[in-house]
Amino acid sequence: MNPYRVLAIGIVANIGIAAIKIITGILYSSLALISDGIHSISDILGTTIGYIGVRISSKPPDKTHPFGHSRFEPLFAFIIGVILILTAYEIGREALKRISSAEFIQVNEIMLGVVIFSIVSKEALTQYTLRAGKKLNNQILIADAYHHRSDVLSSIAVLAGLLFQKSGFIYGDSLAGIAVAAMIAKAAFEIMEKNIHYLTGMCPAEETIEKIREVAKSVDGVEGIHDLRAHYVGKDLQVDIHIEVSEDKTLKEAHDIGTEVKKKLREIEEVSEAFVHIDISGDNDGKI
Incomplete structure (x- = not known):
């Protein structure tokens, strides 16, 4: 149409x-x-x-x-x-x-x-x-x-x-x-x-935030998430999220996990873009 x-x-x-x-x-x-x-x-x-x-x-x-x-x-x-x-x-x-x-x-x-x-x-x-x-x-x-x-x-x-x-x-x-x-x-x-x-960049409803959180956690290799933020750019929703991966992961493995999280998040109906930051599990300041 x-x-x-x-x-x-x-x-x-x-x-x-x-x-x-x-x-x-x-x-x-x-x-x-x-x-x-x-x-x-x-x-x-x-x-x-x-x-x-x-x-x-x-x-x-x-x-x-x-x-x-x-x-x-x-x-x-x-x-x-x-x-x-x-x-x-x-x-x-x-x-x-x-x-x-x-x-x-x-x-x-x-x-x-x-x-x-x-x-x-x-x-x-x-x-x-x-x-x-x-x-x-x-x-x-x-x-x-x-x-x-x-x-x-x-x-x-x-x-x-x-x-x-x-x-x-x-x-x-x-x-x-x-x-x-x-x-x-x-x-x-x-x-x-x-x-x-x-x-004005309003954040989505709490149920949408929870859905984003659950989708990110469902990806194999994600041990935790933090600093999840989402806001509307027009009618499209943009997500900024930090995921935690094990310190024994190689750089490529961590990158692949982050790519999969981004892919899954963009499959959510309202989400137009997702920015995924990768951190070492237990060290939220230790970004890869």
Whole structure:
């Protein structure tokens, strides 16, 4: 499954959905529909940034980035979160202005049909992108999927608001806009919180550390381990570990043990690189 194709499909789909919602909103003076359309535009911008992020993060190591470009992936995912925050602010601000002026709009079947179409199509896009993101372990695709999901939830709020408006509650359209803003902000904070950990080199969960320890100990010739450290570089996990071998091992035998430990550690799903230091058993300062 190609991440570029998934993102491209998201961009094209969001262009169509955004155009339909905004045009309908303008024709019938619906803030809820216009806001929902703006949310879809933010999807387009976010997905485009995501596309660029995938392209950059997949580049191999070079002179300026000797450990690769994987940190660009959560960086661009974080930017998507910032875009969502700005979108939420603008929608909420406009909704409050509408409430203060007590504007009334007429809701018709065309408006309701557009919202229902948006809900169905965006949920399908959410499921497609989320499956691809999990399969590829790609944080940008996963962030983009939840971006689509926030659009589904906002459209549901818009549908409820329009139905209330149709039944005579004059603030239904504007309150739907506030609900959209709150949902977008929630999704934004979740995306930003997750990816800031990747950007700042957070250590993995304790169960992952324990798994690394067990894998290293399982290699024949390893008599002990110490000074185990691991942190994320982007979404990839890098491990730094000291192993202890018997002092009667030859240099080649010790080297081969270290190579086997590195190989086994890199077979762990999240681990992208392992740095193995070889020490004499019982003398942690006596590195070979």
